[in-house]
Amino acid sequence: MKVALIGAGKTGGKVAELHSDTIAFDEKNPPTLEALKSCDVVISFLPGPAFLNYIDLLIESKLPVVTGSTGFDWPIDIQKRLKTANVKWINAHNFSLGMNIAKSMIEYLGKAQELFDDIEFKIHDIHHVHKKDAPSGTALSWQDWLGQKAEITAERTGEVVGYHHVEMITPVEKIKLTHEALDRGIFAQGALWAANKILTDNSIEMGLTHFSDVVKKHLNI
Structure with missing residues (x-):
């Protein structure tokens, strides 16, 4: 599997470390249609606005794409x-x-709304100071998975890889679910797993598919 890596920052760099058959593209060596032809799959960890600039090129390349770019809105006609x-x-x-396993737990937690008259949910994310978007895309996804309105707060400090928790609070009890990334390699591992999956799993449909749906189907949950 030959990977075209676009966005070789901290997370993208981990992809190159874990997978030797990788061609890295950046501002000094931007991807071209000709260069992409030698690859099997694209992995992008570009910031969202920068990724938008490459959508036309990537579609034209006809290559499958795995993207972790955040902080942007998809074009309404992308699908x-x-x-x-x-x-x-x-x-x-x-x-x-692991985060995508937690998704099922969060969805289940959201159903607690049916049991309590007085209940609130809170989501908090902590990331390194270099992360631009706040709250994180993951924190926003957690609220979607929860299916309930939640107070979302964010903190940017030090070199924290990624921390999220959700709390379900009632007057008499509290449940707290936490996920903490200990090494940035987990994101690269997941992206490489997705890249292999998109190349080998014929059940994945044409178009844009969310990673959590791929994991859920793989685990049959």
Whole structure:
């Protein structure tokens, strides 16, 4: 599997460390249609606004794409364009496989609303000072998975790789679910797992598919 890596920052750099057959592209060596032809799959960890600039090129390349770019809104016609081009893309705010196991727990926690009259939910994320978006894309995903309104707070400090927790609070009890990334390699491992999956799993449909749906289907949950 030959990987075209676009965005060789801290997380992208881990992809190159873990997978030797990787060609890294950056501002000094931008991807071209000709260069991408030698690769099997694209992995992008570009900041969202920068990733938007490459969407046309990536669609034209016809390569499957795995992207962890955040901090942007997808074009409203992206699903139609990908299906028309007959290509598969997988996206995620967080490529941690453990995080995507936590997704099922969070969805279950959200159902507690049916049991209590007085209940509130709080989500908090902590990341390194270099992360631009706050709250994180993952924190926003947690609220979606929860299916309930939640107070979301964010903190940027030091070199924290990634920390999230959600609290369910009632007047008489509290449940707290936490996920902490201990090494940035978990995101690279997940992206490489997704890249292999998108190349080998014929059940993944053309168009844009969320990583959590791929993991959930793989685990049959």
